[in-house]
Amino acid sequence: MDAVVEVIELRKHYGVSAGLFRRQSLAAVDGVSLAVRSGETLGVVGESGSGKSTLGRCLLRLEEPSAGRVVFRGTDLMLLPGDRLRALRRHMQMVFQDPADSLNPRMTAGQTVMEPMALHGLAHGAAARQRAVELFGMVGLSDAHLDRYPHQLSGGQQQRVAIARALAPQPDFIVLDEPTSALDVSIQAQLLNLLRDLQKRLGLSYLFISHDLSVVQYMANHVAVMYLGRIIEEGPTQDLFADPRHPYTRALLSAVPVDSPGEHTQRIVLRGEPPSPLDAPRGCSFAPRCPWALQRCYAEPQTLQPSGADRLAACWRSAAGEIDWTRPEHVEPEA
Amino acid sequence: MTEPILQIEDLHTGFDTPSGTVRVLRGLTLAIPHGQAVGIVGESGSGKTVTALSIMRLIRPPGRIAGGRVLFQGRDLLALSEQEMEGVRGRQIAMIFQQPRESLNPVLSVGTQMALVLERHVGLMGGAAAARSRELLRQVELSDSDRIVRAYPHELSGGMCQRVMIALCLACNPALLIADEATTALDVTVQLQILRLLRRLQQEFGLTLIIITHNLGVVAELCQWVAVMYAGELAEFAPAAQIFRAPRHPYTARLLACRPTGATAGDLPVIPGAVPDLVTLPPGCPFHPRCHRAQAMCSDEHPLLAALEPDHHVRCFFPEEVQAWTPSLR
Numbered sequence: 001m002d003a004v005v006e007v008i009e010l011r012k013h014y015g016v017s018a019g020l021f022r023r024q025s026l027a028a029v030d031g032v033s034l035a036v037r038s039g040e041t042l043g044v045v046g047e048s049g050s051g052k053s054t055l056g057r058c059l060l061r062l063e064e065p066s067a068g069r070v071v072f073r074g075t076d077l078m079l080l081p082g083d084r085l086r087a088l089r090r091h092m093q094m095v096f097q098d099p100a101d102s103l104n105p106r107m108t109a110g111q112t113v114m115e116p117m118a119l120h121g122l123a124h125g126a127a128a129r130q131r132a133v134e135l136f137g138m139v140g141l142s143d144a145h146l147d148r149y150p151h152q153l154s155g156g157q158q159q160r161v162a163i164a165r166a167l168a169p170q171p172d173f174i175v176l177d178e179p180t181s182a183l184d185v186s187i188q189a190q191l192l193n194l195l196r197d198l199q200k201r202l203g204l205s206y207l208f209i210s211h212d213l214s215v216v217q218y219m220a221n222h223v224a225v226m227y228l229g230r231i232i233e234e235g236p237t238q239d240l241f242a243d244p245r246h247p248y249t250r251a252l253l254s255a256v257p258v259d260s261p262g263e264h265t266q267r268i269v270l271r272g273e274p275p276s277p278l279d280a281p282r283g284c285s286f287a288p289r290c291p292w293a294l295q296r297c298y299a300e301p302q303t304l305q306p307s308g309a310d311r312l313a314a315c316w317r318s319a320a321g322e323i324d325w326t327r328p329e330h331v332e333p334e335a
Numbered sequence: 336m337t338e339p340i341l342q343i344e345d346l347h348t349g350f351d352t353p354s355g356t357v358r359v360l361r362g363l364t365l366a367i368p369h370g371q372a373v374g375i376v377g378e379s380g381s382g383k384t385v386t387a388l389s390i391m392r393l394i395r396p397p398g399r400i401a402g403g404r405v406l407f408q409g410r411d412l413l414a415l416s417e418q419e420m421e422g423v424r425g426r427q428i429a430m431i432f433q434q435p436r437e438s439l440n441p442v443l444s445v446g447t448q449m450a451l452v453l454e455r456h457v458g459l460m461g462g463a464a465a466a467r468s469r470e471l472l473r474q475v476e477l478s479d480s481d482r483i484v485r486a487y488p489h490e491l492s493g494g495m496c497q498r499v500m501i502a503l504c505l506a507c508n509p510a511l512l513i514a515d516e517a518t519t520a521l522d523v524t525v526q527l528q529i530l531r532l533l534r535r536l537q538q539e540f541g542l543t544l545i546i547i548t549h550n551l552g553v554v555a556e557l558c559q560w561v562a563v564m565y566a567g568e569l570a571e572f573a574p575a576a577q578i579f580r581a582p583r584h585p586y587t588a589r590l591l592a593c594r595p596t597g598a599t600a601g602d603l604p605v606i607p608g609a610v611p612d613l614v615t616l617p618p619g620c621p622f623h624p625r626c627h628r629a630q631a632m633c634s635d636e637h638p639l640l641a642a643l644e645p646d647h648h649v650r651c652f653f654p655e656e657v658q659a660w661t662p663s664l665r
């Protein structure tokens with residue numbers, strides 16, 4: 001397997017105040033390992049608080065991980081001094097959810113795109129402008145947009161500028177954090193087509209973070225499902241969507257609203273909501289909501305285990321082949 | 336179609352700005368059938384939230400309702416005095432919003448807030464109010480009501496806050512509940528719980544629901560009727576099954592098709608361009624610059640809403656053929 005980026009046992013803990021003199025550790029990312037294959041898209045799905053955005057930021061060392069390694073084309077990012085890291089960052093870029101927040105309101109779209117070229121010493125002056133025109137063409141903007149400020153652009157156009165900025169230093173790898181979630185449905189389709197097209201043309205690799213399962217299904221070759229800071233299931237997209245092996249993945253898929261009545265053969269309505277990472281259960285973090293949890297699940301978490309070809313799942317009962325997906329069991333924990 | 340509980344007729348709402356009046360609603364006409372769930376869908380700027388605020392008469396300057404009628408159980412809400420309208424808001428028509436925690440008072444416990452509502456609107460106090468509070472919390476499936484009544488909004492999750500908001504709405508036994516993007520901020524597993532709750536309340540109490548959302552899936556889950564809005568007017572209105580099976584307005588058809596599904600291979604169909612600026616609306620049909628079926632007359636003449644079938648209203652000169660939209664195109 002040819003991996004662009006490999007993440008090994010990545011952890012990100014935050015110290016949060018828990019009363020006057022007490023500090024508590026919050027594990028936003030709790031031992032995540034994954035690999036993004038060259039020219040492919042790895043989708044990361046999860047609900048709010050699952051740690052998917054923190055993972056994306058740690059991966060580029062925009063935030064300092066607490067532990068673990070991030071290896072980019074054989075180089076361990078965690079061991080790099082500042083200047084070498086900056087040089088390497090040229091190859092790893094990020095696009096954020098809200099372009100209105102991620103673009104500088106005082107810079108024109110052209111300046112925004114030319115800035116990283118100057119920063120990495122790639123192009124200056126007329127050459128940089130020429131390159132910006134080229135990039136604007138690639139993302140479906142015209143030359144006329146070069147001199148516009150963000151507030152003069154629509155949300156979709158702003159996100160195209162953000163993509164052009166990410167492409168400016170000619171990266172191999174881009175972290176896309178909910179890149180279409182702030183956009184209207186009709187604009188989302190334009191952007192998804194563009195991102196797929198750019199990937200093909202430029203051989204890019206993506207880490208695509210989203211809460212929207214249909215979007216991830218469309219974009220990703222592989223999918224990792226996160227719950228409370230951990231990956232609980234991973235596999236090739238079509239296999240994972242066709243036959244989820246973790247109860248959470250199955251519930252998540254069954255909760256997506258669909259157009260045609262009867263498309264969901266079985267709905268799994270979960271109890272409650274994801275627990276706070278400050279108050280994470282001792283065993284499997286999904287156990288309190290899991291329709292199939294046993295006493296063992298409440299006591300001890302299962303780690304990711306192989307579950308068929310190229311598949312991983314972190315579930316005691318699924319691994320043992322004990323789950324009848326059509327029959328929820330609802331076992332309450334012993335007091 | 337059953338008797339409408341709410342009839343919006345030729346509603347015009349605008350916002351006065353230095354660069355002219357932004358006409359957000361341009362002659363909206365829509366009938367909400369009694370006891371049914373009606374979804375109002377549209378993209379940003381389509382006017383769906385302003386529709387809800389106009390019904391509730393919550394439009395504040397520089398916005399104003401410039402004309403039209405909103406008939407609720409036969410009475411024109413726009414003709415009521417502010418005092419009479421106070422008697423309608425909350426008591427007969429209730430509303431929940433996208434950020435439930437912001438709609439709740441952060442410094443009062445849930446129990447206190449419920450007691451205030453019950454005292455002011457229903458005249459219940461003391462033990463009777465406490466008992467009714469618990470009953471309402473049970474109705475919204477908050478089983479641990481002892482803990483919830485003592486809790487403050489910041490101690491509750493988003494889903495729980497939305498349930499509390501719904502309980503507060505139910506306190507007055509309203510006939511109509513308007514939910515404005517009420518599940519948009521929630522996780523999908525929690526969204527499913529709230530959608531189920533709303534459906535149960537509709538069936539149990541005969542509540543009429545107006546569900547305002549950009550999410551077509553939410554509408555499909557819950558609604559019997561769908562109103563599709565574009566640039567401040569109704570583009571299409573029909574029973575939900577018809578909208579999803581055989582949309583007739585080209586905008587609706589493309590909106591449905593451009594979302595990825597498991598079966599999507601290759602490029603997604605797109606709607607080119609962006610939602611128009613309401614200050615500089617194109618002449619003719621507001622959708623024509625983005626429309627794949629547009630012809631010359633679409634840029635000259637403004638189409639009227641027409642009934643293609645008794646229950647299926649479409650504002651388009653060249654609606655989609657029924658056979659043209661089979662599932663294979665999705």
